[in-house]
Amino acid sequence: MSYQIKNILIVSFIAVINTFLLFFVKYYQNNLSLVEFSISKTGNFISIFLLIIFIIGAFLLLKQKDSFTVVKSRMLITFSILYLLPIFVIIIFNFVDFKFADEYLLGYPLKKIIPAIFFVFNQAFFLFVLFLIWFTYLGYPLLSYFFSSVAVGFTIILFLAVSFICTFFTSEFSLTKNQTKFDYGIILGAAVWSKNRPSPIFSGRIEKGAELYKKGIVERLQLTGGNAPGELSEAKTAFNYLNTIHKIPKTKIFIEEKTSTTNEQIRFIKNEILEKNKAEKFLIISDQFHLKRIEEMADFYNLNAEVISSNYKLNMQKSFYYRFRDCVSLVMFWFFAI
Numbered sequence: 172m173s174y175q176i177k178n179i180l181i182v183s184f185i186a187v188i189n190t191f192l193l194f195f196v197k198y199y200q201n202n203l204s205l206v207e208f209s210i211s212k213t214g215n216f217i218s219i220f221l222l223i224i225f226i227i228g229a230f231l232l233l234k235q236k237d238s239f240t241v242v243k244s245r246m247l248i249t250f251s252i253l254y255l256l257p258i259f260v261i262i263i264f265n266f267v268d269f270k271f272a273d274e275y276l277l278g279y280p281l282k283k284i285i286p287a288i289f290f291v292f293n294q295a296f297f298l299f300v301l302f303l304i305w306f307t308y309l310g311y312p313l314l315s316y317f318f319s320s321v322a323v324g325f326t327i328i329l330f331l332a333v334s335f336i337c338t339f340f341t342s343e344f345s346l347t348k349n350q351t352k353f354d355y356g357i358i359l360g361a362a363v364w365s366k367n368r369p370s371p372i373f374s375g376r377i378e379k380g381a382e383l384y385k386k387g388i389v390e391r392l393q394l395t396g397g398n399a400p401g402e403l404s405e406a407k408t409a410f411n412y413l414n415t416i417h418k419i420p421k422t423k424i425f426i427e428e429k430t431s432t433t434n435e436q437i438r439f440i441k442n443e444i445l446e447k448n449k450a451e452k453f454l455i456i457s458d459q460f461h462l463k464r465i466e467e468m469a470d471f472y473n474l475n476a477e478v479i480s481s482n483y484k485l486n487m488q489k490s491f492y493y494r495f496r497d498c499v500s501l502v503m504f505w506f507f508a509i
Contacts, residue, residue: 175233175244176233178244178245178247178248179229179230179232179233179244179247181248181251182229182244182247182248182251182300182304183225183226183229183230185248185251185252185255186222186225186226186229186251186297186300187222187226188255189251189254189255189258189293189297190218190219190222192255192258192259192262193218193258193293193506193507194208194215194218195262196258196261196262196265196507197214197507197508198508199265200261200265200508200509201434201438201472201508202438202442203472207473212470212471213467213470213505214471214504214505214506214507214508217505217506218506221297221298221301224301224305225297225300225301225304228301228304228305228308229304231308232244232304232307232308235307235308243303243307243312243315246303247300247303247304250296250299250300250303251300253296254292254293254294254295254296254297254299254300255293257289257290257292257293258289258293260289261286261289261290264286282431283432283509286507286509287503287507287509290503290506290507290509294506295323295327298322298323298326299319299320299323302315302318302319302322302323303315303316303319306318306319306322330502330505331498331499331502334498334499334501334502334505335494335495335498337463337498337501338460338462338463338464338494338497338498338501339463340463341459341462341463341466341478342466342477342478343459343462343477343478343479343480344454344477344478344479346383346386346388346479351388351452351477352387352388352389352390352452353388353389353390353452353453353454353477354389354390354391354450354451354452354453355389355390355391355392355393355425355440355444355450355452355453355454356380356383356384356388356389356391356392356393356453356454356456357393357395357436357440357453357454357455357456357476358376358377358379358380358392358393358394358395358409358456359376359395359396359433359436359455359456359457359461359465360373360394360395360396360397360404360405360406360409360430360436361373361376361396361405362405363398363402363403363404363405363408367402367403367408367411368408369405369408369409369412371483372458372481372483372485373405373408373409374412374483375458375481375482375483376409376456376457376458376481376483377409377412377413378481378482378483379456379479379480379481379482380392380409380413380456381413381416381417381419383454383456383479384417384419384423385417388454389454390423391423391424391425392413392419392423392424392425393425393427393440393444394406394407394409394410394413394424394425394426394427395427395430395436395439396409396427396428396430396431396436397428397429397430397431398428404426404428405428406426406427406428407426407428410424410426427439427443432509433461433464433465433468433500434468434504434508434509437455437465437468437469437472437474438472440453440455440472440474440476441472441473441474445474451475452475452476452477453469453474453475453476453477454476454477454478454479455469455476455477455478455479456478456479456480456481457478457480457481458480458481458483458485458493459480460485460490460493460494460497461480461493461497462478462479462480463497463501464497464500464501464504465478466478467501467504467505468504471504471508
């Protein structure tokens with residue numbers, strides 16, 4: 172076996188191992204077994220598709236026997252090891268149950284941002300190696316590094332553009348067209364303002380939850396969301412609002428005060444309500460820009476859930492801002508389930 176063939180096979184093997192470890196981490200960190208793995212999930216399908224493109228390019232590169240390709244195959248191993256290392260760091264974080272500081276940056280918790288940095292580094296370098304292989308095979312050995320860097324940037328922009336468009340398309344539950352009854356209405360937490368008042372976005376979600384309960388669409392209301400230091404939790408704030416203003420009985424309202432991200436809240440539904448309380452049907456209440464990501468998460472966790480938006484309307488500028496933030500989070504969930 173020639174040195175070049177050996178190197179290309181090593182690069183291909185690392186790519187396969189990386190994809191497997193990525194799936195392992197996605198499921199392990201969300202308390203899911205790989206037995207529940209399905210290629211039909213959006214993120215899983217994308218990862219498998221990219222791996223196939225990678226392997227095809229690697230084996231096509233085996234046909235090239237020039238000296239530059241031999242040198243390039245050595246570089247491919249180096250870059251492959253670089254993108255594999257962050258996955259091992261994330262695995263260590265998970266196995267030692269590493270606790271991140273309860274701090275926020277740009278509205279996101281550090282426990283989500285830091286793993287996200289490692290994940291992004293992993294996939295960015297994986298894409299770089301993928302494009303490096305293909306541009307070398309296509310006859311651009313000297314410019315392949317530059318072209319690959321540009322291609323990675325373009326691919327990231329493409330994924331963001333696609334996910335942004337996806338946020339406009341959801342299968343939202345309709346009160347006028349459907350009379351389905353749900354075991355739980357899930358009100359996802361949002362910002363709490365001074366004096367423990369729900370923000371306008373949060374108030375809109377709470378009002379929709381109260382409306383659904385009073386119309387008999389949901390039997391119970393589950394409130395989710397923790398708190399920042401010195402303020403009431405999102406769940407407790409919503410509880411007070413529902414109980415004092417809408418007079419909904421306390422026995423019909425349930426509180427969860429530990430989660431701080433949408434993924435944690437959907438996972439809570441899976442692990443605590445579905446499996447322990449044996450509830451079967453859920454109606455998740457949030458804002459329209461948020462619904463697509465919730466749908467993808469519910470599908471990932473195999474929840475029998477539908478989504479509905481509150482009646483609160485954002486102006487165009489705020490709507491674009493929140494939708495763009497959510498499209499970034501949607502891409503992160505597709506790839507990394509965070």
